[in-house]
Every structure is written in C-alpha cells, then in structure tokens.
Amino acid sequence: MHRVTTAELQQHGANGDDQYVRVSITEPQKMGEGMGAYMAYRVSTQTNMQFYKKSNFSVYRRFSDFLGLHDKLTEKYLRSGRIIPPAPEKSMIGSTKIKMSNQSDQGASADFIERRRAALERFINRTANHPILRVDPDFRDFLESELELPKATNTSALSGAGVIRLFNKVGETVNKITYKMDESDSWFEEKVQQVENLDAQLKNMLTRVEALVYQRRELSQCTASFGKSVAMLSNCDEHNSLSRALSQLAEVEEKVEHVYAEQCIADFGILCELLKDYVALVGAIKDVFHERVKVYQNWQHAQVVLNKKREAKAKFEIMGRTDKINQANDEVVEWESKVERGQEEFENISRMIKKELERFELVRIQEFKVTLINYIESLMQNQQQLIQIWESFLPEAKAIA
Amino acid sequence: MLQDDSPDASEQSSINKKSNKSETVDLTDNSLVVDISDALSEKDKVKFTVHTRTTLPEFAKTDFLVVRQHEEFVWLHDRFEENEEYAGYIIPPVPPRPDFDASREKLHKLGEGEGTMTKEEFAKMKQELEAEYLATFKKTVAMHEVFLIRLANHPIFRNDHFFRVFLEYDQDLCVRSKNKKELFEGLVKSFSKTSDELLLSATQKDNDDFFEKEKDFLLEYHSHLRDATAKADKMTSRHQDVADSYIKISTGLNQLATSDHPELEKFFTKVSDTFEKARKLEGRVASDEDLKLSDTLRYYMRDSFAAKQLLYRRLRCLADYEQANKNLDKARTKNKDIHAAELAQQQACDKFEQISIKAKEELVEFKKRRVVAFRKNLVEVAELEIKHSKAQVQLLKNCLESLKEEME
Numbered sequence: 001m002h003r004v005t006t007a008e009l010q011q012h013g014a015n016g017d018d019q020y021v022r023v024s025i026t027e028p029q030k031m032g033e034g035m036g037a038y039m040a041y042r043v044s045t046q047t048n049m050q051f052y053k054k055s056n057f058s059v060y061r062r063f064s065d066f067l068g069l070h071d072k073l074t075e076k077y078l079r080s081g082r083i084i085p086p087a088p089e090k091s092m093i094g095s096t097k098i099k100m101s102n103q104s105d106q107g108a109s110a111d112f113i114e115r116r117r118a119a120l121e122r123f124i125n126r127t128a129n130h131p132i133l134r135v136d137p138d139f140r141d142f143l144e145s146e147l148e149l150p151k152a153t154n155t156s157a158l159s160g161a162g163v164i165r166l167f168n169k170v171g172e173t174v175n176k177i178t179y180k181m182d183e184s185d186s187w188f189e190e191k192v193q194q195v196e197n198l199d200a201q202l203k204n205m206l207t208r209v210e211a212l213v214y215q216r217r218e219l220s221q222c223t224a225s226f227g228k229s230v231a232m233l234s235n236c237d238e239h240n241s242l243s244r245a246l247s248q249l250a251e252v253e254e255k256v257e258h259v260y261a262e263q264c265i266a267d268f269g270i271l272c273e274l275l276k277d278y279v280a281l282v283g284a285i286k287d288v289f290h291e292r293v294k295v296y297q298n299w300q301h302a303q304v305v306l307n308k309k310r311e312a313k314a315k316f317e318i319m320g321r322t323d324k325i326n327q328a329n330d331e332v333v334e335w336e337s338k339v340e341r342g343q344e345e346f347e348n349i350s351r352m353i354k355k356e357l358e359r360f361e362l363v364r365i366q367e368f369k370v371t372l373i374n375y376i377e378s379l380m381q382n383q384q385q386l387i388q389i390w391e392s393f394l395p396e397a398k399a400i401a
Numbered sequence: 402m403l404q405d406d407s408p409d410a411s412e413q414s415s416i417n418k419k420s421n422k423s424e425t426v427d428l429t430d431n432s433l434v435v436d437i438s439d440a441l442s443e444k445d446k447v448k449f450t451v452h453t454r455t456t457l458p459e460f461a462k463t464d465f466l467v468v469r470q471h472e473e474f475v476w477l478h479d480r481f482e483e484n485e486e487y488a489g490y491i492i493p494p495v496p497p498r499p500d501f502d503a504s505r506e507k508l509h510k511l512g513e514g515e516g517t518m519t520k521e522e523f524a525k526m527k528q529e530l531e532a533e534y535l536a537t538f539k540k541t542v543a544m545h546e547v548f549l550i551r552l553a554n555h556p557i558f559r560n561d562h563f564f565r566v567f568l569e570y571d572q573d574l575c576v577r578s579k580n581k582k583e584l585f586e587g588l589v590k591s592f593s594k595t596s597d598e599l600l601l602s603a604t605q606k607d608n609d610d611f612f613e614k615e616k617d618f619l620l621e622y623h624s625h626l627r628d629a630t631a632k633a634d635k636m637t638s639r640h641q642d643v644a645d646s647y648i649k650i651s652t653g654l655n656q657l658a659t660s661d662h663p664e665l666e667k668f669f670t671k672v673s674d675t676f677e678k679a680r681k682l683e684g685r686v687a688s689d690e691d692l693k694l695s696d697t698l699r700y701y702m703r704d705s706f707a708a709k710q711l712l713y714r715r716l717r718c719l720a721d722y723e724q725a726n727k728n729l730d731k732a733r734t735k736n737k738d739i740h741a742a743e744l745a746q747q748q749a750c751d752k753f754e755q756i757s758i759k760a761k762e763e764l765v766e767f768k769k770r771r772v773v774a775f776r777k778n779l780v781e782v783a784e785l786e787i788k789h790s791k792a793q794v795q796l797l798k799n800c801l802e803s804l805k806e807e808m809e
Binding site for chain 1: 618621622625626628629632633635636639640642643645646647649650653654656657660661662664665668672675679768771772775776779780783784786787790791793794797798800801804805807808
C-alpha cells in the first residue's frame, strides 16, 4: 500500500513551483568488521532541476556523511536565520548493536536499521524540499558526487556543530540564563511562546502514542500466547469437529496477532516518528531563535562600544588632546559601521526567520494532515484484515456438529 | 436406588440451560423457575435477590424472594458435594467469588492521578471504569444465576432439601465464612484429597476401559482449559488497556486542536472524535471476547473439575468394594462374621455399580454439553468480532472521507 512520502509532499506546492528533488534511501548494508564497521546506504535521487547534472542518479553514503552534511548546512545557514532540518540522532546503543551483530543476529538490529533508514530518508527529503538548501553546492555534492566524501570529523560531540546541539539540548534553562533580550517585536514575542507551547504539546502527544504502542505490543504477545493454549486444547479434544474448530481458532489468533503487530509498526512508524521528527524540528527552530538573540547581542555590544568610543572622543575634545582625537574619530567611525552592520544583520535574520517560519508552518500543516490520513488508513486496513480472518473462521465454528 | 428420570428430559433441560445462560429457562417444565431478579453491591459484599416461581407442592408459596450472599451459595454447593447419594453426579461448579479488586484498584489509581489530567479526560476514564465495574457485576450475577438454574432443572437436585431451604428460608443461613483455622483445614483436606486422588489413580487398576480413557482425557483437558482461561483473561485485559489508551490519544488531540494552528483544528478534532468512537468499539471487542471466550473456557474448566471429582468418588467406591471383597475372604477363612461381611460386600458392590452407571451417563452428558456450549460461543464471538470490525471500518472510512475533503 502506498504511503505518501515527505518527498511527494513537494507536489502539494509548499514551494509554489513545479521543481522537485526526490530522494530515496535504500539498501542498508553493513560494511567492514568489528568496531570499525558502519552502515552504508544507497541514496537515489530523481530531479527536474537544472542545478543537478542528471535527472536520475545514485551514490552510496554512510551515516556520518549525513551528520556531516547537516553540520555544513548549519554552519552556512543558521546565522542567516534558516531552519535546518535536524539529522537523526547518533545512537550509541544502535550503532554498537550493528557493529557487534553477526548474520544470525537479525531481529532487533533489523528493526533499528529500518527505523534509521526511514529517518534518514525523511531528513534528506525535508532538506531537499527547502528552496534554498536544495540548491546548495554541498547538498548537491552529497547527492551527486561519486567520490567518497571527506570523513566528517565534526560529528563528534565536541565540534562546533556538536556544541550547538549540546546547547540546544540543555535547552530553555540556558536560553534564559545567558541573555534576556529586550524584545520589541511582538511577532517574535508571540511566536516564541507558540513554539514553546507546540513543543510541550508534541512531547505530551508523543508520550501518549508511545503508551499506545506499548499496550498494543503487549496485546499482540498475549494473543499469540492465547492462540498456543487453544492449540493445546484442540490437540487433546477427541470430538472431531470441535477439535478442528479449536485448531482453526488457534490459527485465527495467530493471524490476529500478526495484524496487531502490523498495527504496532504503523503506530510507531507513522505517528511516533512524525511526532519525534517535529520535536526535533522545534528544536531547530529554537536554535534559530537563539541565533537571533546572539545577533542582537552582537549589535547591542557594538552599540555599547560605540558609546564608549564617542565618550572617549568627546573627552579628548574637551581636554584638547588633538593627538588622540583623530584615532578616536576613526574608531567612532569604525564602530558606527559595525553598529550599522549589526542592526542590518539583526533585521535580516529577523526577516528571514519570519519567512522560514511561515514556510515551516505550511509544510507542517500539510505533513500532519497527510500523516494522519496515512495512519487512519492503516487502522482501516488492519480492521479489514480482521474481518476477513473472522469471516473465514465463522463457517468452521458453525460446522461443529 | 436409581430414580426414574427420563434421560431425554434432563438432557434437554441441560442443553437449553447452557444455551440460554441467564435469561430464559427450559420451556417444557415450569414447575420450578429460579432467577436472580436483583443484586446490590455493598462495600465488600454482593447481595443477590433469588426469585423463585414454582408449582411444586413441597414449597409453602408459589412466588417468593430471598436475599443471599456468595458464602451461602458456597454452603449450598458443599451440601451437594458431601451428599453420598449424589456421588454419581457431576455437581454443578460453585460460582466464583465476586471479585471487584481489579476494578477497584484501577479506580483508585485513577483517583490518584486526577491532578495530572484534564477534567474531560478524567471524566471519560471514570466513565470507562464504571462501565467495566458494571460489566463485572453483571457477570457475577449471571454466574450465580447459572448455578441455581442448573440445580433447579436437574430432576434429582431440584428436590434436595437444602436447595429448598436455600430458596425459601427467609432468614440468613447463618453461614459465617470460614475462619483461618477452617480455611487451613480445608486446604490440608483438599491437598490430601488430591494426593489421595493421585494415589488412587496410580494403584487402582480400572477394568473399565471407558473410565480409564475418561480419566486420562479429563486430566489433560482440565489442565489445558485452566491454561487457556488464564491466557484468555490476560488477552482481554490487555485489549481493554489498548482501548483505554485511545482515550488519552483522543484527549491529547483535542488539546492540540485548541492550541494549534487553526487550519489543523478541524483535522485534529475529527481524528480525536474518531479515536473516541473507536475506543468504544475496541472496549466492546474486549468485553465480548471476555464473555464468550474467557467465560466459556472458565465454566468448562470448573465443570471438568467437577467431572474429575466424580471420577475420584467412583474410584474411592471401587477401593471400598475391593476392601469389602478382601474382608469377606478373611471372614470366610476365619469362619467368623461371614454374613455381615457378605452383606457389606453386596452393598459395596451395588454402590459401585450404581455410581458407575450414573457416572457414565453424566460424563457423556458433560461432553455433549461442552460441544454445544463451545459451538454457540465460538459462533457468537466470531459474529461479534465481525460486527465490531465492520463498524470500525465504517467509522474510519467516514473519517477518511471527511479528512480528505479538508485537504482540498
């Protein structure tokens, strides 16, 4: 059954044009052995944009390449106020599992690999959906370049980008402690609050969905267990048609268990992952708000220095220190232009953030709608399967003589 | 002495009774109709109003009520169980003690968590728990009723003196629940009875093939039934948990709807609505599975246990018979008290033969009963599952249509 992907969301015209870059991530494979092992993915792109050399192409990338890409984009665009789609988290447990697993160890690591693959796909497509990021040369290289990308060393926790991530994780507490900005723009005042609310709501919703996933998983296991006990009952029953019906019931419960397990995957894969992605995106928005605060800080700092320089110049003029006046004057001019630049930077980032947030909202609304529809469809399909399962059992039950 | 009961009539009434667990009663014989017309849940106790309508001359009135508690039902069951004359019958299993512990605990937990949820959420969860409580209550009434109906329809049991007392005597039967000492003694007794049972099973060679097979079958069957009942209970309980978690999803979406972008408001509200309706359906699936599957398994677990008890009584009888034989031989060799020994031996022989005949009938009866009951309940559960799933599909289809409209 076809689920609308983030890539196809572009068709809903969030960018208001016909251009698209659609990426699919496939063929996860383990490369290397032992502690040096890593996962590689095939990154296949379809595009109608002239910016790219071809319209259909693929390359192979490893997980740290994705993180490296995110860091580069952050370095380049965060300062100007762009919301950079967050990359999937590095998971110590997950990656160690992969390194340590062997052929027979499929189960849990297969789950993890699939979740990661899907998360990477969403990350790249969100980036590919962004009108500016999708025509960034580093992004293009990531998708297009046949060469192995330089090993991303910045993806460790202590790199610049890592510090930003760390910063964000510490969150509001740090924001509040560092600098209390004098907010004159009511739009921002309102928006910051809205984003905080959204954050809380999403996290709340995520907890509830996770609880549902847990309960459904338990139900699935109990159903399987029940089915087995019915099979035992069927085996010892000497009445032929009843025994048959009971063994059919055991099969029914097994099939029902599969349906519940499928539903679990949908609960998790569709709802949970959406909510998690948006919690991370809200984090990226907070990053950009924080960036603006830093820009403001910069500007204010320049203003403070300018005032000092002006005072100094005035002092020298009063004191008649002609030898110092020229230099003081130069400094005043220098800092006047710094203040001007500071203000410009602040106005630019503010304007950019407004634009980005508007776009973000459009995309978010669309994505939520599409995802909820997908989820309801999954519920419906699973219920339809249940109907089929029980309908095929009914004649068996009626056949008990 | 064998009573002259027509096997057809008793078979008929047994089947009817099984298929109409609590509502209607055997239509061919209205001479003794028993039902539980009312029940009151009071703190730790449940008070059942037992209503009897009868045309039998042994009763003082034709239409009367008494109030009974669970312990009095147990008392009645024990009177049947210990009556030697009924040794050849399967004694209807005593209904389980009314157990609201689980419901009560859930309600308590909800109360504790009241501060952490919205009014709306709290109200919904409370409503759901109250419905569960009510369902448990209805079940315990039904189970007590089935027990009485089975006795009333049984051609022999219905004439039992203690049964009449139970139905008629308008005072408390002064049956205090067993104190600790008695409970312990009871435990020791039942423990030794079981080991006795095991012992007998091992040493007593049963000449009768039928009973050998029956014993093997019942031992295994009962054990599997017990396991299946426990697993069914767990499954339905988890199912109820899933339904409950839908409440949280629904209220969470409502919260999102009010605080989020206006364009998403309608969307969230519709999905929230759908979840609310879906959880009612899931709740019904859980309770129907409980009633049709779990309860059927549970009942036959108890009934098969009663059947095992019957086999045990018969084996005891056989042991007594063999002992009487030995005593007779001894008496003959010693040439002392021969006549008394012959008499004793004859009695033991008769008793054993009677119990064997009766037991065979009962066991055949039991097997037929369970086939009928299983068939009925399996068919019903399948029909209900289909019905509820279809309702959910319709609900979800409607939701999708209305959501897709919003997309345009």
